Amino acid sequence: MGILDGRVAIITGAGRGIGAEVARLYVKEGAKVVINDLGGSGDGTGADAGPAKNMADELNNAAGELVAVSDAGDIAEVETGERLLQLAIDNFGKLDVVVNIAGILRDRMIFNLPAEDWDAVIRVHLRGHYSTVRPASAYWREQRNPEGNYRIINFSSTSGLHGAPGQPNYAAAKLGIVGLSMSLANGLARYGVSSFAVAPAAATRLVATIPAERGGGGLDEEVYSPANVAPMIAYLGSEKSGWLTGRTVSVGGYKVGLYNNPEEVATVENDGPWTMETLASKVEAEFGPIAQKDLEAMIARHAKQTGAGQ
Numbered sequence: 001m002g003i004l005d006g007r008v009a010i011i012t013g014a015g016r017g018i019g020a021e022v023a024r025l026y027v028k029e030g031a032k033v034v035i036n037d038l039g040g041s042g043d044g045t046g047a048d049a050g051p052a053k054n055m056a057d058e059l060n061n062a063a064g065e066l067v068a069v070s071d072a073g074d075i076a077e078v079e080t081g082e083r084l085l086q087l088a089i090d091n092f093g094k095l096d097v098v099v100n101i102a103g104i105l106r107d108r109m110i111f112n113l114p115a116e117d118w119d120a121v122i123r124v125h126l127r128g129h130y131s132t133v134r135p136a137s138a139y140w141r142e143q144r145n146p147e148g149n150y151r152i153i154n155f156s157s158t159s160g161l162h163g164a165p166g167q168p169n170y171a172a173a174k175l176g177i178v179g180l181s182m183s184l185a186n187g188l189a190r191y192g193v194s195s196f197a198v199a200p201a202a203a204t205r206l207v208a209t210i211p212a213e214r215g216g217g218g219l220d221e222e223v224y225s226p227a228n229v230a231p232m233i234a235y236l237g238s239e240k241s242g243w244l245t246g247r248t249v250s251v252g253g254y255k256v257g258l259y260n261n262p263e264e265v266a267t268v269e270n271d272g273p274w275t276m277e278t279l280a281s282k283v284e285a286e287f288g289p290i291a292q293k294d295l296e297a298m299i300a301r302h303a304k305q306t307g308a309g310q
Contacts, residue, residue, distance in 0.1 A: 002029030003238040008092040010084045010132060012036045012075050013102030015051025017204040018155075018226040022099060025230040026237065027059050027067050032092040034084050036071045036102065044104035044120050047072065066091065075102045076123045081131030085139055097151040097237040098136045100129045100177075110168040118169045125173035129154055129180060137184070141191045148192030149239040154181045156197040156248060161259065162301060174199075178248055182261065185246030194245035196236050199259075201252025202226045223253040232256050266290055 009026055013019035015037030023033050035056050039048030049072035056070035069091050073080035088095040104124050106117035133152060140150045159167045160174030177197055184195035203219040204226060232251045235241055250257035268282040 002031075003234060003240070004097075005030030007031040007096040007237065008033075008088050008094050009097035009099060009237060010034045010036065010088055010095065010136070011099040011101065012084075012128065012132060013155075014099075015039055015055050018200055018202055018229050019099075019101040020051075020055055021226040021230040022101065022233045023055055023059065023068065025227075025234050027063060029234050029238075031097070031237070032066075032088075033059070033068045034071065034087045034091070035068055036073065036075055036080065036084055038074055038102070039072055040104075042104060043106050044124055047074075075128040075131055078127075078131050078134070081133075082135045084132060085135045089139075095136060095139060096149070097153065098132050099153045099155075099233060099237065100132055101155045102128055103155065105167070105170060107166050107170070108168075109166055113168060121169040122173050125170075126176055126180070129177060133180075133184065137188055137191070137193065140188070140193055143191075146190060146192045149242065150188075150191070150193040151237050151241065152181070152184055152188075152193060152195040153233060153236050154195070154197050156181070156199045158199050158201070158250065161199055161248070162298070165302070181248070182246050189245065194242045196241070196244060196246075197248040198229075198233065198236070199248060199250040200229045201250070202229050220253075228253055 004026055007026075007030065009031050011019055011023050011026065011033055014023040014033070014035040019035075019037065023035055026033050035052050037052040037055070039051045040046040049070075052070035052072045056068040059068040060066055069087050071080070071084055071087060073083060075081070085095060102124065104121060106121050108114070108117060136152070140148060154177045156177045157170065157174040158164070160171045160176070160178065164171050181195045181197040184193065188195065201219070201224060203221045203224045229251045232249065236244070236249075247261065248259040250259065266286050268286045270278060270282070
């Protein structure tokens with residue numbers, strides 16, 4: 001028996017890359033899957049039903065039975081999320097897990113970023129997550145099973161967690177997904193739902209589009225194979241992972257990391273209304289050393305990423 005034996009999952013962006021490897025491992029570990037992939041380019045343009053259908057065919061042929069169905073709809077359309085839920089119920093009788101992987105890139109520095117590139121990235125990532133989570137959460141609420149071990153696995157990124165300079169739209173969307181995941185963990189726990197955010201690192205076609213001077217490339221394709229991300233996603237989709245709800249993890253190569261949830265690390269107070277002099281004095285004294293340490297870490301991290309890209 002696999003860790004996902006008997007589970008049913010929706011996996012978006014599963015026609016290629018990380019999503020395809022997650023779908024393969026889910027089936028190997030005993031799950032049935034609904035595969036969604038628009039089949040477009042890395043910037044979200046175009047559409048092709050082939051990647052999703054081909055992945056489902058591969059899984060079904062290998063299993064010798066129906067373990068996967070495909071859908072090539074636009075994940076940012078709410079009708080697509082509703083349809084994916086219905087596909088899971090009609091073909092496999094239920095839904096246990098939602099894995100939101102689908103995403104696009106349109107990289108620019110903020111001063112060169114057209115409004116349409118901002119809107120497109122926010123739409124796919126944030127509305128795309130809403131599209132699947134809203135109907136799935138309503139379905140789980142209807143089940144009235146607080147011990148249901150339902151799972152929502154949302155894909156964030158270190159671009160949001162660390163503020164990638166050339167990806168302001170992507171960073172905003174991906175950090176928004178962290179907040180969404182925490183909100184879902186708090187709001188849906190009573191219905192048996194656990195929620196997580198995942199920041200992956202893998203040599204994918206999207207990563208390959210990032211210029212070297214902005215940290216693209218430089219990843220060992222064996223170590224950073226998308227297949228090495230999949231085991232943690234399988235664990236999170238299992239009944240074993242509820243203790244991690246509300247948390248963000250990083251996954252890449254042979255390493256898995258756990259992020260802190262946001263929290264105050266220092267405070268200053270005054271006896272009454274602030275004067276500018278008092279405020280500046282207290283903030284600089286108390287916050288300065290912490291901020292300086294974080295700034296140095298950010299500079300070092302950026303230098304390392306740029307060096308890897310070159």
